[in-house]
Amino acid sequence: MGGRPRGDCGLTRIGVVVFPGSNCDRDTLRGLELAGAEAVPLWHEQGTLGGVAAVVLPGGFAYGDYLRAGVIARFSPVMRAVSAFAAQGGLVLGICNGFQVLAEAGLVPGALLRNRGLRFLGRDVRISAERLDTPFTSLVGDGRPLRIPIAHGEGCYFADAATLDELEQNGQVLFRYVDGDGRRAAADGDPANPNGSLRAIAGVLNVRGNVAGLMPHPERASEALLGSDDGLPILRSLVESASRAEGRSAAAAPVLVGAR
Amino acid sequence: MSEFRFAVNVLPKAGILDPQGRAVEGSLGHLGVEGVSGVRVGRRVELTVEAPTEVEARATVERLAAELFSNPLIESYAIEWADVHVGIAG
Numbered sequence: 001m002g003g004r005p006r007g008d009c010g011l012t013r014i015g016v017v018v019f020p021g022s023n024c025d026r027d028t029l030r031g032l033e034l035a036g037a038e039a040v041p042l043w044h045e046q047g048t049l050g051g052v053a054a055v056v057l058p059g060g061f062a063y064g065d066y067l068r069a070g071v072i073a074r075f076s077p078v079m080r081a082v083s084a085f086a087a088q089g090g091l092v093l094g095i096c097n098g099f100q101v102l103a104e105a106g107l108v109p110g111a112l113l114r115n116r117g118l119r120f121l122g123r124d125v126r127i128s129a130e131r132l133d134t135p136f137t138s139l140v141g142d143g144r145p146l147r148i149p150i151a152h153g154e155g156c157y158f159a160d161a162a163t164l165d166e167l168e169q170n171g172q173v174l175f176r177y178v179d180g181d182g183r184r185a186a187a188d189g190d191p192a193n194p195n196g197s198l199r200a201i202a203g204v205l206n207v208r209g210n211v212a213g214l215m216p217h218p219e220r221a222s223e224a225l226l227g228s229d230d231g232l233p234i235l236r237s238l239v240e241s242a243s244r245a246e247g248r249s250a251a252a253a254p255v256l257v258g259a260r
Numbered sequence: 261m262s263e264f265r266f267a268v269n270v271l272p273k274a275g276i277l278d279p280q281g282r283a284v285e286g287s288l289g290h291l292g293v294e295g296v297s298g299v300r301v302g303r304r305v306e307l308t309v310e311a312p313t314e315v316e317a318r319a320t321v322e323r324l325a326a327e328l329f330s331n332p333l334i335e336s337y338a339i340e341w342a343d344v345h346v347g348i349a350g
Binding site for chain 2: 067068071075104110111113114115116117118156158159160196
């Protein structure tokens with residue numbers, strides 16, 4: 001049965017990695033189901049991905065965030081499989097702590113520093129997709145600001161100036177913090193940029209465009225009941241792209257809304 | 261085999277925002293302390309390495325310092341070694 005990307009129900013199968021200390025894995029599984037996928041947990045000790053069509057690294061505090069957020073998770077068996085999957089062009093999305101893990105693993109550029117204000121922040125922010133032609137944003141629509149919560153203490157995006165310029169040139173900036181009117185936030189001292197991220201970067205892509213990380217939590221804004229469903233199009237983009245990647249039309253996949 | 265005791269000091273690189281250092285510096289006024297600047301907050305990791313020679317032990321620590329204890333994008337490290345140098349029987 002291994003290596004078969006579709007589950008029994010015919011939906012695209014997407015894996016959510018569970019590290020010790022992950023705490024958004026269930027929300028992410030649920031969000032992916034709402035987005036039309038069959039979502040399955042992947043334990044951090046497993047060295048294979050069971051043939052999933054895409055992988056999500058969820059939020060939380062993997063390995064207690066000891067030493068540096070994400071660094072210990074980086075060396076787990078499942079991350080070797082995730083790195084190999086990414087190297088083959090597989091779609092990988094890291095959310096919050098998952099973004100920190102990807103950055104520590106060098107799968108996306110940059111690093112996440114302590115928030116400039118030092119405080120852990122849990123609140124809604126607004127972000128806007130810089131690109132609408134990626135596997136993670138293809139269904140995001142018109143680029144209007146998305147209202148999505150953050151929940152992190154280390155989310156200040158950092159890379160050196162040369163790297164930042166390169167990211168802009170390559171179109172690797174995926175999301176930026178914006179104000180309610182969609183205007184890009186300043187780097188420092190702007191309440192619209194919650195953590196002081198350089199160039200207001202909230203999410204980035206790798207060069208190849210198949211690995212993405214973002215600090216805000218789309219799964220926490222994946223149905224109206226949660227106060228916003230602005231995050232759902234991000235998850236739906238991933239599911240549709242993964243489905244397309246495995247050679248099947250996403251249109252054929254029924255979208256389960258509110259069903260489980 | 262011998263045991264070698266090392267310490268690795270990790271600090272945010274010069275020019276990298278260090279909000280913890282800034283917060284510590286900002287608190288000094290409350291203590292009535294003046295004239296202190298350039299506070300940087302990092303971490304220190306101490307470890308014992310068992311190896312045939314000090315050179316080999318040091319190589320292990322170098323690797324750990326560069327790959328695990330520090331993130332080369334944002335942090336620098338310096339290795340110290342303590343003078344504890346214990347030979348183990350066998």
